[in-house]
Amino acid sequence: MKIVENAKTLINLYKDYRTMDKADLADFYKSKCTYYQDYVGISLLFGSIFSIAYLYSDYQLNGSYGPTLIPRLSVLVAVLVFILVTEFVDNTGVTVFMDYFLGHYIVIATIWAIYFLEIRLHASEGFIIMNLVFLTVGFVARPSQIIFSSLFFLAEILISNGFNHYENLEIIISLEIPCALAVIASHMILTLFYLDHYRMQQKLELSMVTDPLTQVYNRHLLEKIVTKNALIGDSKEVAIAMLDIDFFKQVNDEHGHYTGDQTLLYIGQKLTAQTHDTDYVIRFGGEEFIIIFKDCDVNNACARMEQFRQDIEKATDSPVPITVSVGVSKYTGDFEKTIVNVDNALYKAKNTGRNKVVVV
Numbered sequence: 415m416k417i418v419e420n421a422k423t424l425i426n427l428y429k430d431y432r433t434m435d436k437a438d439l440a441d442f443y444k445s446k447c448t449y450y451q452d453y454v455g456i457s458l459l460f461g462s463i464f465s466i467a468y469l470y471s472d473y474q475l476n477g478s479y480g481p482t483l484i485p486r487l488s489v490l491v492a493v494l495v496f497i498l499v500t501e502f503v504d505n506t507g508v509t510v511f512m513d514y515f516l517g518h519y520i521v522i523a524t525i526w527a528i529y530f531l532e533i534r535l536h537a538s539e540g541f542i543i544m545n546l547v548f549l550t551v552g553f554v555a556r557p558s559q560i561i562f563s564s565l566f567f568l569a570e571i572l573i574s575n576g577f578n579h580y581e582n583l584e585i586i587i588s589l590e591i592p593c594a595l596a597v598i599a600s601h602m603i604l605t606l607f608y609l610d611h612y613r614m615q616q617k618l619e620l621s622m623v624t625d626p627l628t629q630v631y632n633r634h635l636l637e638k639i640v641t642k643n644a645l646i647g648d649s650k651e652v653a654i655a656m657l658d659i660d661f662f663k664q665v666n667d668e669h670g671h672y673t674g675d676q677t678l679l680y681i682g683q684k685l686t687a688q689t690h691d692t693d694y695v696i697r698f699g700g701e702e703f704i705i706i707f708k709d710c711d712v713n714n715a716c717a718r719m720e721q722f723r724q725d726i727e728k729a730t731d732s733p734v735p736i737t738v739s740v741g742v743s744k745y746t747g748d749f750e751k752t753i754v755n756v757d758n759a760l761y762k763a764k765n766t767g768r769n770k771v772v773v774v
Contacts (some may be wrong), residue, residue: 427606430613443556444506445615446608450553451509455500457550458516462489462496465520468540472527481530485523492519510555514563517547521567525574534578538586541571545593552601560601564594625697627675628682636696636704652745653715655705656756657685660737660768662701669734676733681726688722704756712744712773720771727769737769 434442466489472482496516500509521544528537548567552560568590575583623635659665659681666674678701685695685703694706707715719740727737741759745752755774763772 423610424603424606427609431606431609442609442612445612446605447506447509447554449608449611451513454513454550454554458496458513458547459493461547461550462493462516462520465489465523468524468527471536472531475531475533475536482527485526485530488526489520489523492516492523510551510559513551513554514559517551518563518566518570520544520547521570525570525578528574528578535581537578537580538582538589541586542589542593545590545597548594549597549600552597553604555601557598557602557605560598564598568594625682628678628697628703630682630686630695630697630703632697633699635694636698639694639706650709651711653707653710653712653742654745654752654756655707655715655719655740655742656698656753656760657681657703657705657719657738657740658760658764659701660739660764662736665734665736673733677736680732681736681738684726684729685722688718688725706745712742716742716771716773723769723771739763739768740771741774742771743774 466486469479469482469486472486473479476482493516496512499512503509521541524540524544528534528540544567548560548563551563555563568587571580571583571586571590580586623631623638625632659677662674662677665677678697681703682695682697685705689695689705689707692708693710694704694708696704696706698704705715705719707718710718719742723738723740726732729736739760741756741761741763743752743755743759746755759772759774763770766772
């Protein structure tokens with residue numbers, strides 16, 4: 415049955431959700447907000463403007479537009495604030511706050527208008543309709559934010575009863591509670607299903623920056639790192655190494671391209687195993703690899719690459735016996751200049767006997 419399959423899917427997604435740490439959750443909810451915000455923002459703007467049309471129902475109840483004109487039109491001020499803040503502040507937390515700000519201001523404007531209505535019996539219908547607003551905002555929010563908003567909405571109703579004196583408060587509350595629970599449950603399920611989309615997106619992004627042969631990063635990631643100037647980050651020191659397999663053309667010529675590919679894969683796996691999680695191993699092109707060492711000075715990087723060079727030279731599990739030449743340099747803040755330095759060091763290693771590590 416489809417229901418059973420969906421239930422199993424949700425359980426597995428929930429287990430995945432529970433494994434996420436604080437940083438993963440922050441990135442997940444940022445992705446969710448980015449994905450849905452255009453829909454939510456536009457929907458809220460249209461909903462706010464269309465709420466002014468309630469003036470006609472106010473006229474039907476009061477026989478005049480005058481008393482509720484200011485409360486209904488005041489939503490335009492909230493719309494202006496919403497547009498200005500979301501346009502100039504690029505922050506997920508602020509964006510979600512402003513979405514809820516506009517949603518709850520529609521509620522406040524409605525409560526304000528009800529105060530001037532002679533007949534308040536239909537307030538329950540208006541409050542039930544407000545759940546559509548919070549159903550919309552929930553697309554960008556966390557479950558905790560949705561729960562808080564639902565409680566805040568309930569508090570708005572109860573507090574406003576002090577001066578609006580709703581004729582059917584018990585009915586309003588009895589209708590609002592199941593509606594709020596439905597909104598919360600709906601978005602908890604949506605959050606889990608979005609996690610499936612998020613994981614697929616992660617796989618696609620990883621495939622774009624991963625070399626299919628060696629399973630290390632490719633030059634696309636390198637371009638992103640350089641463009642965003644992400645080499646420094648929180649690292650105190652960064653060192654860069656460039657590695658080249660000695661006489662690789664000879665490996666292809668004598669043993670065939672399949673063996674050559676297996677050799678590249680072997681080097682990629684060995685580099686990945688012997689570097690830290692914060693380091694980057696990138697296939698730069700052909701048989702060349704770039705290794706970016708974060709929180710590592712040039713002497714330490716040199717020692718690590720020397721150990722790697724010795725391990726490769728003595729290896730008994732490689733597809734064919736090979737050696738590597740390595741150039742190492744400190745990252746100065748200018749990536750292109752550093753690459754020139756590393757390339758010069760590698761050139762020197764290859765032209766002074768190969769199978770060695772040279773530092774610039």
